[in-house]
Amino acid sequence: MSFFHKLIHLRWPVIGLAFIVIGATVIGLPRLTKDTTADAFIDPDSPALVYKAKVEEAFGITDPIVIALINRDANGVFDPISLKIIRKLTDEVGALPYVDPDLVVSLATENNIVGTNDGLIVEGFLEANTQGFRSPVGTMARGEEIRNAIADFPLYSGSLVAENGSASLIVAEILDEDRAQETYDAVMALVEATALPNGVELHVAGEGAVAGYLSTYIDADASRLNPLAATIITLILILAFRSMRAAIVSNLIVLATVLGSFGLMGLSGTSFFVITNGLLVNLIGIAVADSIHVLSAFYAVRRTAPYMPQRDAVAEAMRRMWRPITLTSGTTIAGFLALSVSSVMPPVSAFGLFGAIGVFLAWIYSMTLLPALLSVWPSQRVPAIFRSSRKADTFQRIMQGVGRRILSAPCVVVGTTLFVFVVSVIGASQLVVDEDRINNFQRSEPVYVADKAINAEMDGIYALDVLVEGAEAEALYQPELLRRIEALQSYMETLPGVNGTSSVVDYVKQLHRAVNEGDPAFYTIPDDPDLIAQLFFLYGASADPTDFEEEVDYDYQRALVRASVDNGRHTNNKVIVPALEAYLQDKFDSDAAYGTATGRVSVNYYWIDGIERSNLASVLLSLAAVTLVAMLIFRSAVVGSLAALPVFFAVLLVYAIMGFMGIPLGVGTSMFAAIAIGLSVDFAVHTMDRLREIGRMFGLTVDTLQAFYPETGRALFFNFIAVAGGFGVLATSSVPPLVKFGSLVAVAVTVAFLISITLLPTLAVWLKPRALQACPITETSYATDPHSA
């Protein structure tokens, strides 16, 4: 009795056990937690992230939500109505839960510091009883006074109010970053409820807003489209097999695989990252492929031996398919594990690991649950298209026709492939690494519009920071160190995209000028350390105890220098971050003053740079692993290499299309190659396995290989249609990353399918690799005339 006969004999215990295992893994699902932050992509021990956390701790900075009021009229934001709106929104935002009312910054909260003949005035721009501002609040004259005051206050110009007066910000720090999404929604509601005169716009942006919104935005669309994809795959299964049994059994295997993988993910405490959505796609594709091949073999058996008992037919189909399915699973697992080991990004590592686990589960379920379910299925009906009395169905005939043409025109096949190869290399060479989170949103999305509008008017909302550490406490009282920081700021302002900088030095200079009757000649760093200490004291005395915390630490030993960058593009970051680091290496690399680049821009740079450095290596390693495993299982370097060709072309075409279409290699898109490997290797291995089967029995000739097309070719065709069709649906998404994702997955499986059915049989005939034909087979094989299928 063969293994599968024994298994089918024990079918009920097998089904029971399988459902117990599924149930056990499902327990982990509720433990899955989402982590959609950008920081999740970076190794928690990476210096960039460690420093950012250190800076956040020392200086109390979080990623804020930013509201911009834009008024491009001549009076800009200084007209009374605009100022009134700023004041109203400042109060309303401060009253929101999760927003610290003391940490809302706007023209309505900030003080003007100005020197007079006998003293110093520190008062709010929008305060009612003022000494410096003569005109009452709510008048045009007051607006003009504020305009002049801002123009005379470099710290606010460009950062709080646009230099040309066309925009002004309200910046709100969120008390609990996990509530970013709710806070963003609440702020949007306030903004929408505000009546705006003509020409005035309100925009909401900021990293705090983007992070939460991005995940909701992607999830909302994915949760609409994934079921649609599942429906389409089911319909294709019904079309392929004209059988509910096929559709239901395949879907059960897919469900068991997906629930198992995600359940184990939850049990292991691994978070669900943004890219984990892609794993779902991959597992569905892989699990459905296994089912399609088993079902194809099952119906082929029923067709050739219609009177064989159902259980024997199942066992026979399994006997034929266990090997190719095991082989494809082995190669796919190798590819995923290579990805997991080689990636520097925790979400990608998890993707590889749980991808491998998922493939393993799909294999186990396909080897056990699938035959058990097929054997207990009550209906004995064989779909009409598989009855022996009938001629081949349309798809078999199409595939047979295709096969004939392909095998009769080897030069065309190889020539076309070479041409595609050359064109693809050209396309792939144009691939650039870039990432700008804001491009994940449609151009009409409020958060996209806000980002672009604010960055066009203001200095920029992306922060590039430098943490400057002195040798000891009170180091920042030393004029020499402050001058070095001043020079650092001047340098940072020369970097592309940087429109302004701020540091404690700006406050020292502003106060120095203010205590000297507002004389611009005193907008300098004093020479006397005691005076610097006393200016700090003066500032401290006129502010909240923690007001200064964002610029300097408690001991006056560490200062934060912040540059405002007007875009989040990696292509810009990779210019400015290394340039800044080189400057710091040169000027801030002593005990007296040590500088480290940090902030959102720096962290993003390291994150994407990791992709740039590791993506190619990781994909190559994954490809190499797949090839090596293929070589081992076919015990032949030539056959292994042939099996790698569809995978190689799938990856190359994905890169080529990205290159031609200007889709940059970024966080999400870096996954495409890995997914392409996972999905395309199945086509290659099934093809090679069948070619070997035919070759061993009948030799590798144009004639004998015709037999490849009706059964295996047809199965591959439905495998291709199911996956490409299912995920091609994603291309109709309204979320740009999902559109790219869906289209490129479809491209990958199309390429793998086409190369498998054209190039591989052609090369097999040409090269006649010994591993595909030589050998006296020991198995008591299921020997039929290849043409009978």
Added chain:
Amino acid sequence: MRPILTLLSVLFISSPAYAAELPEMDAEAIIAAVNTRDDGQQLTRKFKVELTNRSGKTRTEEMVAFRRYFGDEKRTVIFYTEPTRVRGTGFLTFDYADPKADDDQWLYLPALRKVRRISASDRGDYFLGTDFTYEEIKKEQKVQDTDYVFESVGTGMLDGSEVYIVKGIPANDDTARELGVSYVVWRIDPEIWMTRKTEYYDRNGNLARTITLEGYDTIDGYLTATKLRAENHKTGHSSVFTFDDSDYETDVSDRIFSQARLRRGL
């Protein structure tokens, strides 16, 4: 026996019957009693300010302060003695009784050798970078009764003393905005008619700050706070004021409250 005692004491202490031993008083009367405490005509004292941030780092400042009433007007001068780099820095204030009138303030920075007049602070602004507001420093443990509508919340125990609990809601929006509070809760000890603990709730109703009376003494016949702690629950920052060598007897010359004296230092 002991568990029974403990149980009894818990029941007894937390029982409303016990707490009700304090005679009932309406909120206005309690606040009025607090406000009648005599501050003395003049006062000389040293004080130490310990500022601690949320990571536990501490800064210490020391100063000498003089205060004297000129009718309803209160004049204060503070000279910093520590830390060294700000030694000699002086701060002179004329507080006017009318809460609507802006106070006058001058600052002397020794390194600059100039007295600078500085604009009046809002009452809700923080006092010289501490967690106390100007209003709290100016009122010296008393309450501006026109700012709030008071409500008696009952009585309770605090550190072994029975206290009246009074809640105050700002009388109008302007006051709420100026003081930055939605309401305040005072726990007033009728033994001393001082508030032992005051909680300030920000405009969203979150507990923002707590001020605790940690020490007091009767000096020269005047009941005097000797240690006060202010904690900001949102920033994790705290300030402790310790008053030493309080002296209500020695005459404080009116000339000390002048710009010339500010320049000359102690």
